[in-house]
Amino acid sequence: MSVLTKICGLTTPGALDAALDGGADFVGAVSFPKSPRHLELIAAAALFERARGRARVVAVTADADDALLTEIALILRPDLVQLHGSETPEQAARAGLLTGAGIIKALPVRTADDVASAAAFEPVVDWLMFDAKPPEGAALPGGVGAAFDWALLAGRAFARPWFLAGGLSPDNLAEAVRITGAPAVDVSSGVESAPGVKDPGRIAAFLEAARSA
Numbered sequence: 105m106s107v108l109t110k111i112c113g114l115t116t117p118g119a120l121d122a123a124l125d126g127g128a129d130f131v132g133a134v135s136f137p138k139s140p141r142h143l144e145l146i147a148a149a150a151l152f153e154r155a156r157g158r159a160r161v162v163a164v165t166a167d168a169d170d171a172l173l174t175e176i177a178l179i180l181r182p183d184l185v186q187l188h189g190s191e192t193p194e195q196a197a198r199a200g201l202l203t204g205a206g207i208i209k210a211l212p213v214r215t216a217d218d219v220a221s222a223a224a225f226e227p228v229v230d231w232l233m234f235d236a237k238p239p240e241g242a243a244l245p246g247g248v249g250a251a252f253d254w255a256l257l258a259g260r261a262f263a264r265p266w267f268l269a270g271g272l273s274p275d276n277l278a279e280a281v282r283i284t285g286a287p288a289v290d291v292s293s294g295v296e297s298a299p300g301v302k303d304p305g306r307i308a309a310f311l312e313a314a315r316s317a
């Protein structure tokens with residue numbers, strides 16, 4: 105069995121090509137100014153043009169207002185928008201209407217109750233994503249390389265397809281998929297040599313690991 109893959113926080117042609125050539129199913133551009141992976145939308149649109157028809161383009165943002173969501177839709181034209189903040193189900197539904205894109209809702213997980221919060225989003229989003237709750241005081245809502253207790257997802261079924269995210273790497277991917285049964289996986293810092301600097305070799309290794317997971 106193999107899982108679907110998303111390589112997130114891509115900022116250079118070399119890293120994006122490593123993801124596309126390695127067969128990534130989704131490629132992510134981050135629109136969140138505090139992130140070391142943040143790209144201006146016009147730069148992201150130019151960079152991700154090469155991905156069209158090869159992988160689904162995902163715009164990653166957190167607690168974006170209507171104006172930013174509209175700009176994302178008009179300038180980047182993503183296939184999917186990933187909401188990685190504290191958006192409510194109503195805001196997630198509105199984001200789908202505003203952008204015309206599919207919606208991925210990222211849920212921060214530490215406990216079983218956090219996993220249960222997925223139920224409220226299932227009617228209004230296209231994908232769910234389970235990521236680790238960031239450490240107290242973290243500057244970013246995601247992309248911090250933190251994992252959660254994967255056993256919280258063991259044997260769980262959801263009404264929407266879902267990604268496992270948070271602290272994944274080429275080294276732990278197989279175990280994470282074995283424990284959770286995740287149909288799709290998402291990685292950012294685990295394929296970097298420094299914050300915001302993607303390593304094409306680690307991207308290739310992650311995608312190879314996913315093929316045999």
Ligand SMILES: O=C(O)c1ccccc1N[C@@H]1O[C@H](COP(=O)(O)O)[C@@H](O)[C@H]1O
Pocket residue numbers: 112113132134136139140141142164165166186188235244245246247248249250269270271272290291292293294
């Ligand atoms: O990556 C970021 O900088 C980021 C900023 C704002 C919201 C989400 C962000 N990243 C997302 O978090 C997951 C998990 O990251 P990691 O693998 O633990 O580093 C990442 O794939 C993005 O979807």
